[in-house]
Amino acid sequence: MRVVGFGDFQGLKGPVHQERRNLQIAKMKKIFPNFKESDIMSENNCFRAMSPDDMPLIGQLKGHPGVFINTGQGGKGLTNGLGCGDLLAKIISNDMLSPTEEKAKTYCDPIRFGV
Numbered sequence: 597m598r599v600v601g602f603g604d605f606q607g608l609k610g611p612v613h614q615e616r617r618n619l620q621i622a623k624m625k626k627i628f629p630n631f632k633e634s635d636i637m638s639e640n641n642c643f644r645a646m647s648p649d650d651m652p653l654i655g656q657l658k659g660h661p662g663v664f665i666n667t668g669q670g671g672k673g674l675t676n677g678l679g680c681g682d683l684l685a686k687i688i689s690n691d692m693l694s695p696t697e698e699k700a701k702t703y704c705d706p707i708r709f710g711v
């Protein structure tokens with residue numbers, strides 16, 4: 597079982613936030629009374645790459661022809677991954693985009709951050 601929660605602005609190398617960890621453990625004990633701390637196999641921080649406007653960066657990098665990115669998915673990358681991957685594939689292949697895809701391409705263009 598994987599227990600996740602909380603988001604902080606900190607790098608991957610920072611320690612696990614003890615107060616937040618203890619809150620999660622308290623909740624686990626409430627939901628699963630048989631749960632013991634000795635059951636915990638590992639604890640770590642995870643990285644959620646996100647952009648200042650909470651929209652992903654999908655498209656070609658400025659000044660780097662042929663280099664395309666699909667990143668900054670924040671906390672929605674699993675949900676949006678297939679659609680974003682499909683959009684990126686169409687951008688790379690120069691496929692015809694639907695009006696909705698055209699909008700998504702514009703909103704997600706990395707150039708909005710100058711890259």
Ligand SMILES: Cc1cc2nc3c(=O)[nH]c(=O)nc-3n(C[C@H](O)[C@H](O)[C@H](O)COP(=O)(O)OP(=O)(O)OC[C@H]3O[C@@H](n4cnc5c(N)ncnc54)[C@H](O)[C@@H]3O)c2cc1C
Nearest residue numbers: 600601642643644666667668669670671672673674675676
């Ligand atoms: C705790 C947590 C819960 C989440 N819950 C949800 C959720 O419920 N729903 C949802 O939609 N999204 C969720 N997300 C977000 C989702 O997991 C991410 O948006 C998604 O995984 C991003 O996919 P990615 O392929 O862009 O990056 P990643 O999944 O981070 O993949 C990047 C890969 O590149 C590898 N890599 C990095 N550097 C190098 C290098 N130099 N050389 C080779 N390989 C390298 C990494 O090891 C990694 O495997 C959650 C994220 C976290 C952290």
